[in-house]
Amino acid sequence: MTQTIAIDNSQKLQLAPLDIPNRLLLGPGPSNAHPAVLEAMNTPPVGHLDPAFLGLMDEIQSLLRYTWQTQNQLTIAVSGTGTAAMEATIANSVEPGDVVLIGVAGYFGNRLVDMAGRYGADVRTITKPWGQVFSLSELRTALETHRPAILALVHAETSTGARQPIDGVGDLCREFGCLLLLDTVTSLGGVPIFLDTWGVDLAYSCSQKGLGCPPGASPFTMSQRAVEKLQQRKTKVANWYLDMNLLGKYWGSDRIYHHTAPINLYYALREALRLLAQEGIENSWQRHQKNVEYLWAGLEDIGLKLHVQQEFRLPTLTTVCIPDGVDGKAIAKILLNDYNIEVGGGLGELAGKVWRVGLMGFNSRTESVDRLLEVLPQVLSK
Amino acid sequence: MTQTIAIDNSQKLQLAPLDIPNRLLLGPGPSNAHPAVLEAMNTPPVGHLDPAFLGLMDEIQSLLRYTWQTQNQLTIAVSGTGTAAMEATIANSVEPGDVVLIGVAGYFGNRLVDMAGRYGADVRTITKPWGQVFSLSELRTALETHRPAILALVHAETSTGARQPIDGVGDLCREFGCLLLLDTVTSLGGVPIFLDTWGVDLAYSCSQKGLGCPPGASPFTMSQRAVEKLQQRKTKVANWYLDMNLLGKYWGSDRIYHHTAPINLYYALREALRLLAQEGIENSWQRHQKNVEYLWAGLEDIGLKLHVQQEFRLPTLTTVCIPDGVDGKAIAKILLNDYNIEVGGGLGELAGKVWRVGLMGFNSRTESVDRLLEVLPQVLSK
Structure with a gap:
């Protein structure tokens, strides 16, 4: 091998093996991962199209549906942390010009505002002091005023500790012909959720809170109504990594390569969901x-x-x-x-x-x- | 706790613990992860703002610079697989209407075309049969013809096994006033790369190939020239999760919360880079x-x-x-x-x-x- 350029060693740190405190x-x-989940994560990786891995993906899908109480076919884990799953709901549902109404009573409501704006949404907000929640009648008034394509709410506002009641909101959204998008990052696994009964169309979560799994593979689901909006788009989803048209063909029966999944995190997530179902x-x-x-x-x-x-x-x-x-x-x-x-x-x-x-x-x-x-x-x- | 809705157990699989073949x-x-890397990954997670974790992020940054042979300040690991890091280079460098010239001689060149289009680029391509590479004179002619804001090439085309020579391309790009974006997914760690000497402005890679680490945390780097283009944008980066304005404040000295990093994968990446520096x-x-x-x-x-x-x-x-x-x-x-x-x-x-x-x-x-x-x-x- 010819190599005429000198190696720059200025950033070559000499490190000792990892030494991290036990918190x-x-x-x-x-939150801390369950020890059995850490152990499962440590299994040597296989390929992302290995039959053994594809079977595991199916198991994750079923158990996520169970955990969320939904029958949504398009229920998967996104290859990123909870914020990536949040962005997946926005990227796939919002087309430029769509009115998106967002309930803001904390940090993550504001994040949804920023994100939806980046995908071209005409963003409207209703607000409450941090720690409070919206009543059904407040939501009705806001829907009447803004007539959005999507109403986005945070079920469990991680910045305030407040739980937004969702019962009845899905019916309101159907009355006003909009989709219901729900942040369940700090509720999935630990707080009662009935996605289908509630009429939620898009939801996302993370692995490292109620599921007791390390972060990095994040639950995502969308209803048939949301899939129809996706299929009727006039523009491509403005995000390749999170495009459910493509991801659906990897997680579905086509098994078309999309990206190299974070294999070991899926091992961990499968074990966390298995333990949750066992409980x-x-x-x-x-x-x-x-x-x-x-x-x-x-x-x-x-x-x-x-x-x-x-x-x-x-x-x-x-x-x-x-x-x-x-x-x-x-x-x-x-x-x-x-x-x-x-x-x-x-x-x-x-x-x-x-x-x-x-x-x-x-x-x-x-x-x-x-x-x-x-x-x-x-x-x-x- | 009141709970009036019946639990749907139809997706509640009863599973045995994970049993994955050793491939x-x-x-x-x-590729297979180094056993010491798997072991490091298994360390219990700490918080993403824990001083112990912030120190580890600094170590990753230095060792990535060493591995890529660059002094780029903005050298980080993106919280997703290699495709997310690819999308990060496009999302942060492309503004709607920018001419982006892409060398396509395989699958991943085509992926760059699709991705850049989603971010509003005016995409132009030069093509070669799969398995061949572009000569400097072919690149010069294409730059003269298209006058792009960005030239994107694949250093190591994973779909063909061909290595695109890069020596001299950075000088060409400076002559024509464009940025050079390089896919190093299948080269980082295993193929000589001299990012700074070559004049590369944006590069991305993955963890699970030349670095011998499980997938899920992916190297990203951008030069000062690319940072200046980012700072001069008229529009927000059309991707919240991968916005380097925000990520730079988490990886830099501000330490402003952006997302919950996949902690354990960063443990693994740090160990993989440590072993590489040791070698x-x-x-x-x-x-x-x-x-x-x-x-x-x-x-x-x-x-x-x-x-x-x-x-x-x-x-x-x-x-x-x-x-x-x-x-x-x-x-x-x-x-x-x-x-x-x-x-x-x-x-x-x-x-x-x-x-x-x-x-x-x-x-x-x-x-x-x-x-x-x-x-x-x-x-x-x-």
Whole structure:
């Protein structure tokens, strides 16, 4: 081999093998992966068109349908993190000029606004203070005003800990002839979801919260109504990687190569979904609810207030008000560095005002709550 | 918890734990991951803003620069597979109406055409039969004719096994005032690359070929010239997940949250890059060249012909002509099912005409070659 150019070694770091602390992840995500899921992920990769892998893809599809309570044929995992799955719903459903109405009561509502704008949507918003939710009558009024092609709501607002009620929204959307798009990133696996009963047309989630799996392969689903809108597009989907016309031919019976899937993450996701089905989705929901109520009681016992009205609190993520005079960031830093416990800080309207405490998937256990409640009073009293 | 809707268990599969065959992956990718890389990947995840993780991101950036032989500040891993990194180069560099000239001599040139069109490019192409490459004078003529804003070439065409010479192309692009975009998916780590010396402005790759890492976190880099084009855009990048204005603030010193990174894949990538630096990039290139020449000699010994002229053959991927009268698909199926060896089939112009044999990353070893050469004559003579 001829090689006449000298090698530049200026960026050639000499590193030791990986040495990462073992954290209890009680922030807004990722949460700790189930040990069996990590073990499954470690299986040596096979090819993305290997019959063994194609069978595993089918299993993931079925179990995602079960977990979301949907029969949508086009239910897959996108090869990216939750944000990629979010973008997949927007990219495939929005055509330039479409009116998209977005409920914004937190950070992820705003992200949907930014994203839909990039795909040419005529974006309209309804807003609420962060931590509150929209009523059916508020949604009706907004639909009457804006007559959108798509209504986008966040079921579980990760930035506020609020749960948006969805029952009845699908009927409203049918009355006004629009699609219903739902962010279920912080609800899938841990919060009751009935996509088909609710009439949801597009939904997305992530793997690293309620499913107890490392991040990187993210649930996506679309109803037949949404598929029809996709089929009637006048323009190509403005995103090649996330185009469901192409992805549907890889996940469907055609098996046409699209991209090299993150094989090992699909191993992990399949194991996480298998464990969830073994537990039973309704039992997982109950577990999350029971453990979060235990957390709430414990936090109130030590004098802390919760940001969201009880009726609308998520079982997966709790926003805890930082008491007056307390430096929230400093407390979180001590928890991380001295106790290996991660909790999240506030974003946007809630920056500096709340901690975000997640109990999701494998981490929704009394042991997680006990460990936090044992440490927190000591740290706060320092 | 009130729950009045009945659970639908029709998609609730009862599955056994994962049972995946152990394959020797000698196709076009993924290739087998290095065992130490799989082990690193299995480290429990931490948060995407954890100081331990941010330090690891810095290490990945340096080692990617070393591997690509570039000093580009904006050198990161995109949270998706190689196709996502490809799309990141297009999405960030193309504005609607930009003339983009693409060299098409295989499947991935065509993919660039489709992708660039979706971002509003005025796409022009130069073409060659699959397996051939463009000469400098052909590129000069095309640049004179089309006067593009961007010239996009595929360094290592995974569908043909041809290596496009790049020396001198960067100077041409400067003469004509355009950016040079390069696909290095099947070359990074295994084929000599000197991005800065060559004057490449945008490049992308994958983790699962020359780097010997599972797929899902993919190298991306852009030069200062390309960053300036990005900064002068009149329109937002039409892709939120891959917007380098936002990603640069997460990978740079601002550390502003963008998305939840696929943490464990970054563990794996860091280990893969660490091992590569330990070996020395120039030694890895030599290893790939030595092993592929051993493969070529062995294939010719058993009477097989190679599709690409020797001068332009890739050390990472070899296209082997299927002899007349032989059912290439049937042979590949026997290799997979009876011997656990994966080789790839042909795509597009080469469908049914070649097998694609990869020797990449950890798999570029004499043992891999010996195993294939031991089995292949038996299978062919059946």
